[in-house]
Amino acid sequence: MTTATIAGSQVELNDEGFFEDPEQWTEDMVPELAANEDIHELDDKHWQVIRFMRQEYFANGTGPTVRALGKTSGVSVKELYQLFPKGPAKIAARIAGIPKPKGCI
Amino acid sequence: MTENVVILGGGTGGTLTANRLRKQFSRGELAITVVDQDREHVYQPGLLFLPFGLAHGEDLIRPRHRQLKKGIDFVESDIDRVDVDGHRVVLAGGRELPYDVLVIATGARLVPDETDGLTGPGWMEKVFTFYDLPGATGLEQALRDFQGGRIVVNVVDMPIKCPVAPLEFCFLADWYFHERGIRDRVQLTLVTPLDAAFTKPRAASMLGGMLEDKGVELVTEFNTGEVDGSAGKLVGFDEREVPFDLAVVIPVHSGAEYVGRSPGLGDALDFVETDPHTLQSKVAPEIFAIGDAANLPASKAGSVSHFEGEVLVENITRFLRGEPLDASFDGHANCFIETGFDKALLIDFNYEQEPVEGHYPGPVGLPLLKESRLNHLGKLMFQWFYWHSLLPGRDIPGVGADMPRAGKHID
Ligand SMILES: Cc1cc2nc3c(=O)[nH]c(=O)nc-3n(C[C@H](O)[C@H](O)[C@H](O)COP(=O)(O)OP(=O)(O)OC[C@H]3O[C@@H](n4cnc5c(N)ncnc54)[C@H](O)[C@@H]3O)c2cc1C
Numbered sequence: 001m002t003t004a005t006i007a008g009s010q011v012e013l014n015d016e017g018f019f020e021d022p023e024q025w026t027e028d029m030v031p032e033l034a035a036n037e038d039i040h041e042l043d044d045k046h047w048q049v050i051r052f053m054r055q056e057y058f059a060n061g062t063g064p065t066v067r068a069l070g071k072t073s074g075v076s077v078k079e080l081y082q083l084f085p086k087g088p089a090k091i092a093a094r095i096a097g098i099p100k101p102k103g104c105i
Numbered sequence: 106m107t108e109n110v111v112i113l114g115g116g117t118g119g120t121l122t123a124n125r126l127r128k129q130f131s132r133g134e135l136a137i138t139v140v141d142q143d144r145e146h147v148y149q150p151g152l153l154f155l156p157f158g159l160a161h162g163e164d165l166i167r168p169r170h171r172q173l174k175k176g177i178d179f180v181e182s183d184i185d186r187v188d189v190d191g192h193r194v195v196l197a198g199g200r201e202l203p204y205d206v207l208v209i210a211t212g213a214r215l216v217p218d219e220t221d222g223l224t225g226p227g228w229m230e231k232v233f234t235f236y237d238l239p240g241a242t243g244l245e246q247a248l249r250d251f252q253g254g255r256i257v258v259n260v261v262d263m264p265i266k267c268p269v270a271p272l273e274f275c276f277l278a279d280w281y282f283h284e285r286g287i288r289d290r291v292q293l294t295l296v297t298p299l300d301a302a303f304t305k306p307r308a309a310s311m312l313g314g315m316l317e318d319k320g321v322e323l324v325t326e327f328n329t330g331e332v333d334g335s336a337g338k339l340v341g342f343d344e345r346e347v348p349f350d351l352a353v354v355i356p357v358h359s360g361a362e363y364v365g366r367s368p369g370l371g372d373a374l375d376f377v378e379t380d381p382h383t384l385q386s387k388v389a390p391e392i393f394a395i396g397d398a399a400n401l402p403a404s405k406a407g408s409v410s411h412f413e414g415e416v417l418v419e420n421i422t423r424f425l426r427g428e429p430l431d432a433s434f435d436g437h438a439n440c441f442i443e444t445g446f447d448k449a450l451l452i453d454f455n456y457e458q459e460p461v462e463g464h465y466p467g468p469v470g471l472p473l474l475k476e477s478r479l480n481h482l483g484k485l486m487f488q489w490f491y492w493h494s495l496l497p498g499r500d501i502p503g504v505g506a507d508m509p510r511a512g513k514h515i516d
Binding site: 064065066067068071072077078081085086087102 | 262263326328330342343357372373374402
């Protein structure tokens with residue numbers, strides 16, 4: 001576990017860079033978290049996915065897999081990879097401040 | 106009063122549940138109805154052997170209704186939906202089946218259409234799956250005609266049935282081309298979305314080492330976006346490409362479509378939202394799920410359905426008596442992994458405990474996570490056991506539903 005300062009606040013991250021406590025996350029951290037993942041411009045679709053990831057996490061206790069995301073978030077799997085080229089479920093989970101989705105091993 | 110149990114799906118889980126319930130309750134106490142879309146019960150583990158000429162299609166099929174004990178009704182029909190609030194199943198033709206207890210056992214469905222190009226040019230010519238009977242049969246011919254080149258085995262996405270089967274396919278392909286004397290002309294590659302050969306770390310490192318020893322290349326974290334049969338390549342969502350002359354693809358799996366048409370029953374992939382320990386659905390107390398249809402974090406395997414059966418029938422009994430459910434499933438799975446040259450490995454694990462070395466079911470028994478001839482015989486024996494013990498719902502002396510810890514080298 002490491003402590004990082006994101007948008008001026010201290011947060012705890014695990015060894016793979018996922019939030020230990022999703023409650024420490026705030027929306028104003030998103031640009032900086034995204035930049036850490038090499039995503040420098042955020043459009044509405046990015047936000048749609050990030051908000052959806054959090055909603056799913058709080059409803060089900062885990063973030064969705066890419067395939068489930070493609071079926072339920074309103075953004076297709078192809079687009080998801082364009083938005084988060086290095087792996088939508090993992091990268092979006094890091095930016096959304098939730099633990100690593102259980103389905104993506 | 107006679108109560109109604111309706112079981113949707115007459116495959117592994119549905120059949121063994123019906124038979125176990127029939128032994129437990131008299132006909133006056135319980136009417137049991139099993140619904141399936143077709144009449145042929147396929148021994149699916151045999152599909153692995155078929156492409157290599159080690160099994161024959163007709164030997165893997167038996168009539169579905171003949172696997173059900175006397176006093177169980179069999180209905181052949183597709184299913185329109187479950188009316189959860191109305192406690193009834195609506196069949197495709199409009200017929201309705203009211204239930205006091207519903208068991209969902211309709212397994213997992215292959216959805217090759219969900220992957221771009223997979224069922225396009227080259228499908229069933231140079232692109233096959235061995236996960237169903239037509240695919241495995243077509244692949245047998247294609248392998249026989251194969252004289253050399255690149256074969257890729259591609260898992261498109263998890264979850265899949267029997268997650269070790271793609272590895273077994275690679276091991277058997279290595280053996281098969283050795284036997285034919287052309288192994289040096291065949292390049293074998295396993296392409297997986299996982300970050301290793303298998304989901305569980307200790308088994309993954311052991312199996313990864315075996316792939317390497319057998320000269321099977323491993324491509325990890327590959328998310329297949331398209332299967333281009335004409336150009337002969339897999340294209341990843343990250344634009345990586347893997348060329349092939351012959352592709353053996355395990356398509357994505359979903360639950361049955363009627364689950365999606367029944368509000369509240371399933372998740373995004375139409376698998377039934379199920380309590381991992383009681384097997385009760387989350388949507389209603391009188392609905393239970395068994396086998397591949399459930400969204401449990403367990404392997405989708407026949408052995409899992411077998412271990413679940415004991416717990417499920419106990420919990421249905423308790424439910425009918427108005428008692429609290431307390432029988433608990435631990436996620437126990439037990440899988441033989443065929444490794445070629447008449448050898449196999451055995452892994453035994455549950456929700457918490459990953460596969461480790463040792464022996465099963467106790468300190469004296471089959472070696473775990475270690476290649477042996479004995480395990481290969483075990484794998485072959487499983488077919489007899491499936492028809493004569495597992496489906497009839499018999500318990501095996503010394504082998505319980507809970508995963509045994511004695512005999513395992515647990516740190
Ligand atoms: C290639 C391969 C190799 C395997 N190897 C092994 C192995 O070595 N060991 C092992 O333990 N497991 C193995 N398995 C997995 C095992 O076969 C399954 O996990 C097991 O059969 C699951 O049982 P089930 O009852 O959940 O589903 P199934 O046995 O698949 O039964 C589902 C039933 O529901 C019916 N159905 C589905 N939809 C509908 C509908 N809409 N209307 C009416 N009926 C419907 C189907 O016709 C089917 O009969 C393998 C599977 C495959 C594909």
